[in-house]
Amino acid sequence: MIERIWSGKSPLYLLLLPLAWLYGLVSGAIRLSYKLGLRKAWHSPVPVVVVGNLTAGGNGKTPVVIWLVEQLQARGIRAGVVSRGYGGKAENYPLLLTPQSTTDQAGDEPVLIYQRTGAPVAVAPDRSAAVKALIEHAQPQIIITDDGLQHYALARDKEIVVVDGVRRFGNGWWLPAGPMRERAGRLQSVDAVIVNGGEAKAGEIAMCLQPGEAVNLNTDERRAVQTLQNVVAMAGIGHPPRFFATLKQCGLEPVRTVGLADHQALNEADVSKLVQSGQTLLMTEKDAVKCRAFAAGHDNWWYLPVDAHLSEPQAAQLLNSVSALIK
CATH class of the missing domain: 3.40.50.300 (P-loop containing nucleotide triphosphate hydrolases)
Structure with a gap:
């Protein structure tokens, strides 16, 4: 609204x-x-x-x-x-x-x-x-x-x-x-x-804003973003649609997008609920700095860094x- x-x-x-x-x-x-x-x-x-x-x-x-x-x-x-x-x-x-x-x-x-x-x-x-x-x-x-x-x-x-x-x-x-x-x-x-x-x-x-490779929060593995499968995209930034548009430009069509408030506090329980078995969670780097503290065990969590x-x-x-x- x-x-x-x-x-x-x-x-x-x-x-x-x-x-x-x-x-x-x-x-x-x-x-x-x-x-x-x-x-x-x-x-x-x-x-x-x-x-x-x-x-x-x-x-x-x-x-x-x-x-x-x-x-x-x-x-x-x-x-x-x-x-x-x-x-x-x-x-x-x-x-x-x-x-x-x-x-x-x-x-x-x-x-x-x-x-x-x-x-x-x-x-x-x-x-x-x-x-x-x-x-x-x-x-x-x-x-x-x-x-x-x-x-x-x-x-x-x-x-x-x-x-x-x-x-x-x-x-x-x-x-x-x-x-x-x-x-x-x-x-x-x-x-x-x-x-x-x-x-x-x-x-x-x-x-x-040019995106790099997707980075795994646990292993730091890097992978071309379009190779990720069954992606749920999460963005807690000032204008989430920009992140979702970036993914589409990269050739990735998420199965679901989740826009959050800018600077919104995150916890493991709420973030875990965003994905089901077999799905991959892809977030912004800004979200990743908040999620890294409780990302252990969630090998399906990735983030996409961007450079100006x-x-x-x-x-x-x-x-x-x-x-x-x-x-």
């Missing part, structure tokens, strides 16, 4: 407009207070790059963070990552991730980024505190923030916005009448706009501009 409302296919958004106006008024006032100097943003001694979005829901932001970190690492640059850690609840903040950190503590996206990149990752509701912890303990040359475009308490040196190229901005209204955290005009003030899927407009960087691929030469230009922030 919410997708229909946000896409403009349902007139029910009209009932939510008063709340949307209130949301827009409050969020606009907060941003203006920082622009006028009424509130002070904290400036990190290390360059900060925000990778965020204007809309609620999955846009492909985390794969972009992973891509950016890995590209900087390939250039010999030490990048650290900070996140709000949505879905996690640590005993103390800021939390510096270790190989023992769980998604219950840190949230699924920070754990995924840490496992994929090996970069230092810090989580805290106050992103400035997370940045300070990284600087003290990891000495990064640059900080990438996963989300946080609207977290104006942390000053930033560069802003990158990721846009879902298929859904774009829906009906264009603020939450909850529409998907917008800020209006589309905000794009005029950011440094780069990356468009995931669909068609990129002039000045935007085209991106696609950005168009050239815009990708190189973006990397050059980010690298130039380091003195």
Whole structure:
């Protein structure tokens, strides 16, 4: 239902407009207070790059963070990552991730980024505190923030916005009448706009998510995804249909698809119920970081990693501009 409302296919958004106006008024006032100097943003001694979005829901932001970190690492640059850690609840903040950190503590996206990149990752509701912890303990040359475009308490040196190229901005209204955290005009003030899927407009960087081989949660065996049999596909991401569409593009037609809420907590009993004898469970990598803790004995559980691929030469230009922030 919410997708229909946000896409403009349902007139029910009209009932939510008063709340949307209130949301827009409050969020606009907060941003203006920082622009006028009424509130002070904290400036990190290390360059900060925000990778965020204007809309609620999955846009492909985390794969972009992973891509950016890995590209900087390939250039010999030490990048650290900070996140709000949505879905996690640590005993103390800021939390510096270790190989023992769980998604219950840190949230699924920070754990995924840490496992994929090996970069230092810090989580805290106050992103400035997370940045300070990284600087003290990891000495990064640059900080990438996963989300946080609207977290104006942390000053930033560069802003990158990721846009879902298929859904774009829906009906264009603020939450909850529409998907917008800020209006589309905000794009005029950011440094780069990356468009995931669909068609990129002039000045935007085209991106696609390319799947790799399916990976077994227990054995780490890798296999071409289309060779899996009797697949039940599970996706607990911001926009599950994107994952299911990716599977079809790979030549795989699941016998059933299960869309879950973004950041939804998972347990062995509930996940086990999704498949019957002889069926294979295939999930996103984001789900896999939550399921790995209780995957023992479930040799029919697999996940599909995806990598962000950005168009050239815009990708190189973006990397050059980010690298130039380091003195």
